[in-house]
Amino acid sequence: SGTGWTLYPPLSVTISQAGVDMIIYGLAISGISSTLGSINFIITFFSLRLVGFKFEFQLPITWSILIVAFLLIVSLPFVTCALILVLFDRHLNTMFFDPLNAGDPVLFQHLFWLFGHPEVYVMILPAFGIISLIISENSQKE
Numbered sequence: 437s438g439t440g441w442t443l444y445p446p447l448s449v450t451i452s453q454a455g456v457d458m459i460i461y462g463l464a465i466s467g468i469s470s471t472l473g474s475i476n477f478i479i480t481f482f483s484l485r486l487v488g489f490k491f492e493f494q495l496p497i498t499w500s501i502l503i504v505a506f507l508l509i510v511s512l513p514f515v516t517c518a519l520i521l522v523l524f525d526r527h528l529n530t531m532f533f534d535p536l537n538a539g540d541p542v543l544f545q546h547l548f549w550l551f552g553h554p555e556v557y558v559m560i561l562p563a564f565g566i567i568s569l570i571i572s573e574n575s576q577k578e
Contacts, residue, residue: 442548443522445533445541457526460519467516474505474512481505496572500565507554507561515551518544 439456481502485494522544524530531537533544 443519443544445522445525445539445544452526457523460523460526464516464519464523467512467519470508471512471516474508477505478502478509495565496568497562497565500561500568504558504561507558511551511554511558514547518547518551521547 439459443456443460481498521530521532525532525534525539531539533539533541535541
């Protein structure tokens, strides 16, 4: 569609194709659902553990997924808001990212990278949790 993988304005704002709108809608819905899923996991972690089962005895994979859920809650609203602002620029004639009308195209980049930097840890922490679980289980003496 000619917008690139990050949907940077002005390409994502000036090109009027239905495919770009569908990508933005899909990513925004995915961001909202992932945020709600992370909230669900954190609530489940704290409310449904066994009575007397201390936090320090949780498995490493559980801790890594909990940290990932916190990172998603912190980072996903930035990219979701950025995508909603792009939709407003495309359909409601706002000028958040149009430099010709006092908009700031770098604002989208800042919002996107506030999501992108924690996303690196979101991708790697579950793998670290799995690896540490495998190592701890296989290194126990019988």
